[in-house]
């Protein structure tokens with residue numbers, strides 16, 4: 001429990017409410033995790049800044065929780081405070097294409113509204129769960145697009161300098177599923193500014209499942225529908241009635257390796273699974289700016305290491321029955337069950353192919369290595 005006088009100080013801040021019943025199982029899409037020391041809901045950016053400043057001064061650990069869709073938190077009593085950002089104002093200028101959204105806005109609502117207004121640039125990021133504030137944290141991406149392509153500025157509360165300021169996106173060092181906010185918590189995103197296109201068309205499409213004709217641009221609403229339909233087929237759109245979506249999305253990032261390791265992996269696949277399988281192994285340049293390294297497919301490696309969709313077939317935690325990259329809670333799972341499954345998958349892929357899978361979600365109070 002938090003010190004009583006600190007709790008009084010926090011709940012006296014204008015725009016702050018205590019959520020006494022909240023557990024991490026309630027706050028996350030994996031629906032596992034125990035109880036924080038306190039859960040504080042902030043209805044204004046200024047309230048969030050005051051709360052975080054007070055927690056920092058008191059030396060109390062905390063985590064900002066958005067939609068909880070990229071979080072794996074330990075069972076039992078969790079030794080930190082959950083700070084939830086509920087402010088969610090959004091403005092869209094259809095003349096200039098500038099979109100501003102506060103951290104607590106639901107990301108997919110922002111995408112839906114921008115598409116409705118004919119603004120292009122985030123249609124491929126349709127259906128990603130969570131809030132606006134978390135989108136820069138891991139430079140969210142899907143179907144060949146990343147938020148880094150349209151993110152102009154971010155309003156941050158910088159904990160070190162105690163300042164609330166707009167900074168250019170370049171300050172975040174955005175890369176594949178990475179920013180310098182992820183795992184560091186050095187600053188809190190209060191608001192973002194995006195520059196979208198105003199012609200009603202998507203950004204040039206690159207992803208094979210979306211186009212036969214790379215580089216083409218299509219009406220944004222059409223692309224959003226196609227993305228949502230592809231995502232639903234993989235259990236990648238939240239649906240409370242479908243346990244395949246009780247997940248953190250992709251549980252492991254796609255391994256980025258040098259070409260020598262990619263060759264070695266392919267040779268191991270050839271030796272154990274034959275030429276046809278080895279020849280179909282996905283190998284892509286790590287990114288347009290990093291052509292020296294290659295990105296392998298974590299889902300493909302998991303599957304070829306012997307972990308089929310739904311593995312192990314029954315139990316409280318299994319792989320999704322629609323996608324090998326999602327670890328899912330079948331209803332009664334604990335965080336420990338998810339971690340056990342993650343270890344089995346990580347170890348199996350390492351043993352089969354010599355590739356080290358790295359988890360994508362942020363882990364609190366748990367570690368993949370015992």
Ligand SMILES: Cc1cc2nc3c(=O)[nH]c(=O)nc-3n(C[C@H](O)[C@H](O)[C@H](O)COP(=O)(O)OP(=O)(O)OC[C@H]3O[C@@H](n4cnc5c(N)ncnc54)[C@H](O)[C@@H]3O)c2cc1C
Nearest residue numbers: 066067068069070130131133134140141142188189248249
């Ligand atoms: C079904 C499913 C599909 C998914 N598909 C994708 C996908 O296609 N692409 C993709 O990139 N991700 C995907 N994800 C992962 C996840 O949805 C994204 O990473 C999302 O941006 C997380 O948002 P959130 O609000 O839920 O963040 P949370 O899970 O609440 O938080 C994640 C991390 O961000 C930090 N954080 C949250 N808000 C802030 C803030 N305002 N300021 C500073 N730090 C903050 C948290 O402290 C934590 O460290 C998927 C997840 C699920 C469950």
